[in-house]
Amino acid sequence: MRKRNRSILPEENGCEIVIEHLAKSLGGQPVLRDVNLTIPPRGTLGVVGRSGCGKSVLLKHIIGLMWPDSGRVMINGRELGKMDRDELYQTRHRFGMLFQSAALLDSMTVGENVALGMIHNRSMSRPEIADRVSECLTMVGLHGLEDKLPSELSGGMKKRAGLARAVAMDPEVMLFDEPTTGLDPIMSAVIDEVIKDLVERLSTTAVVVTHDMRSVSTICHQVAFLHRGIIFAQGTPEEIMASEDEVVAQFIAGRADGPIKPRL
Amino acid sequence: MKIRQEPFLIRVIERFGESFITLSTTIGEVVILFFDMLGRLPKLLRHPNLLLTQMEVIGLRSIPLVIFASMFTGAVSAMQAGYQMEGYAPPSLVGAVVGKAVILELGPVLTALVVAGRVSTSIAAELGTMKVTEQIDALETMAIDPVWYLAAPRFFAGFLMMPILVIVGSTVAILGGYLVSNITLDVSSPTFFNGVKMLFSSYDVLINQVKAVFFGGIVALSGVFFGYRTTGGAEGVGKATINAVVTALVLILVFDYVIASVML
Ligand SMILES: Nc1ncnc2c1ncn2[C@@H]1O[C@H](COP(=O)(O)OP(=O)(O)O)[C@@H](O)[C@H]1O
Ligand SMILES: [Mg+2]
Numbered sequence: 001m002r003k004r005n006r007s008i009l010p011e012e013n014g015c016e017i018v019i020e021h022l023a024k025s026l027g028g029q030p031v032l033r034d035v036n037l038t039i040p041p042r043g044t045l046g047v048v049g050r051s052g053c054g055k056s057v058l059l060k061h062i063i064g065l066m067w068p069d070s071g072r073v074m075i076n077g078r079e080l081g082k083m084d085r086d087e088l089y090q091t092r093h094r095f096g097m098l099f100q101s102a103a104l105l106d107s108m109t110v111g112e113n114v115a116l117g118m119i120h121n122r123s124m125s126r127p128e129i130a131d132r133v134s135e136c137l138t139m140v141g142l143h144g145l146e147d148k149l150p151s152e153l154s155g156g157m158k159k160r161a162g163l164a165r166a167v168a169m170d171p172e173v174m175l176f177d178e179p180t181t182g183l184d185p186i187m188s189a190v191i192d193e194v195i196k197d198l199v200e201r202l203s204t205t206a207v208v209v210t211h212d213m214r215s216v217s218t219i220c221h222q223v224a225f226l227h228r229g230i231i232f233a234q235g236t237p238e239e240i241m242a243s244e245d246e247v248v249a250q251f252i253a254g255r256a257d258g259p260i261k262p263r264l
Numbered sequence: 265m266k267i268r269q270e271p272f273l274i275r276v277i278e279r280f281g282e283s284f285i286t287l288s289t290t291i292g293e294v295v296i297l298f299f300d301m302l303g304r305l306p307k308l309l310r311h312p313n314l315l316l317t318q319m320e321v322i323g324l325r326s327i328p329l330v331i332f333a334s335m336f337t338g339a340v341s342a343m344q345a346g347y348q349m350e351g352y353a354p355p356s357l358v359g360a361v362v363g364k365a366v367i368l369e370l371g372p373v374l375t376a377l378v379v380a381g382r383v384s385t386s387i388a389a390e391l392g393t394m395k396v397t398e399q400i401d402a403l404e405t406m407a408i409d410p411v412w413y414l415a416a417p418r419f420f421a422g423f424l425m426m427p428i429l430v431i432v433g434s435t436v437a438i439l440g441g442y443l444v445s446n447i448t449l450d451v452s453s454p455t456f457f458n459g460v461k462m463l464f465s466s467y468d469v470l471i472n473q474v475k476a477v478f479f480g481g482i483v484a485l486s487g488v489f490f491g492y493r494t495t496g497g498a499e500g501v502g503k504a505t506i507n508a509v510v511t512a513l514v515l516i517l518v519f520d521y522v523i524a525s526v527m528l
């Protein structure tokens with residue numbers, strides 16, 4: 001695989017992300033109330049929780065698409081909210097994000113979407129970019145689909161194209177919002193492998209929002225369970241799976257009855 | 265039941281106050297966006313492709329519509345001038361009247377109104393859709409500044425192309441007036457164009473172009489502004505589009521009056 005030519009020293013490689021007392025209300029409703037979370041510079045953190053509990057909102061705070069009402073997000077000791085635009089963009093160079101909706105630019109082909117970041121932020125020649133685009137698309141099982149428009153793809157294919165775009169620049173921090181939702185079980189397993197391989201090969205961080213407990217146990221080193229606006233439980237997948245807390249146990253087992261009362 | 269005066273009055277004042285605050289914050293936001301885009305101008309000029317593409321989309325592709333609308337307006341104004349002056353003034357004055365009316369008023373206003381209908385709406389709908397489908401957020405995560413990439417090229421393209429469109433529109437309108445005078449009023453070509461020349465002044469052309477510059481800015485800025493702050497799905501995009509075109513139309517008419525009263 002490709003060598004990366006980073007100018008940064010090895011010990012600076014990787015980002016430590018610390019979230020402190022993060023609170024955010026949206027549409028008059030508190031979504032995140034007091035989130036405290038440390039994301040280590042290596043390994044994969046799974047974020048699980050019920051639909052609508054604020055997982056996507058949390059991810060957007062980490063990359064500065066949303067700003068906290070109170071509390072802060074620290075990246076390598078620098079507060080995200082205090083950075084000026086240049087520093088924020090410099091920081092974002094180290095991130096790659098897959099949106100829950102894939103968020104492909106629909107006026108561009110799949111190939112152009114994957115190439116976009118490299119065209120604007122890297123001094124790479126056109127053939128180098130084309131090679132890298134092809135490599136990334138092959139990795140997610142979309143070999144040769146460079147010239148398709150996003151509107152010509154299925155939901156799962158869009159997701160994978162979004163994944164290829166997120167990892168195209170070898171980010172140090174990868175934020176994946178439900179990477180396997182909408183994929184068939186075999187493709188889910190393939191994508192899990194891709195994520196696992198990237199994290200190991202680049203020795204970086206991934207934050208993976210997921211509903212898929214099987215992916216959690218295959219790819220995550222740590223799991224955080226977001227519930228009622230706080231990190232309700234955190235631990236290794238084994239610890240979370242074995243949790244005696246009734247709320248966690250109900251979520252893991254996926255039972256309708258228990259302390260969590262789904263509002264119908 | 266007795267109507268109590270005070271609460272009603274207070275309510276009215278409150279409503280006024282609220283509208284005033286909303287209006288002031290909106291104006292503030294527009295001004296911020298304007299200066300944000302102005303700040304991106306140097307970078308935009310260094311990579312002119314984005315700007316040139318939008319100049320084509322917004323400017324060149326509006327030319328057929330502008331020609332169509334101007335041709336008819338010029339024709340109708342000549343017809344009406346001929347009708348109104350019948351018996352009072354010689355038909356040779358039709359050229360003078362049409363030329364003056366087109367250069368000072370009809371050319372810029374009519375061109376701006378039809379271009380507003382085409383361009384403010386398309387900018388607002390395009391940016392609005394990108395906003396609600398997280399495509400603008402996706403650009404942010406790739407450290408591509410959306411103000412530079414999306415907003416500024418559209419704004420400056422509208423700003424630069426409107427004067428050209430107004431020249432095209434004014435010329436075609438005078439030609440339309442000429443055709444009608446020549447065919448139905450039996451005004452010969454030299455008579456018509458001598459009439460146009462008789463009242464022609466370069467100061468009028470200056471007014472024509474000052475209006476064009478302002479109208480171009482208004483059309484593009486309202487599209488960009490309302491597109492950029494779209495929220496809430498397809499309905500939100502619809503609202504943004506309406507807001508953009510209504511604001512553009514109203515401001516064109518208001519500024520037409522303001523410029524006329526300042527410059528005449
Ligand atoms: N832009 C927004 N405006 C208003 N409310 C929002 C917005 N984004 C998310 N929300 C609300 O925040 C809550 C959490 O959303 P989200 O983070 O998308 O949940 P999930 O955990 O399923 O990813 C939901 O109740 C949602 O309605
Ligand atoms: Mg979500």
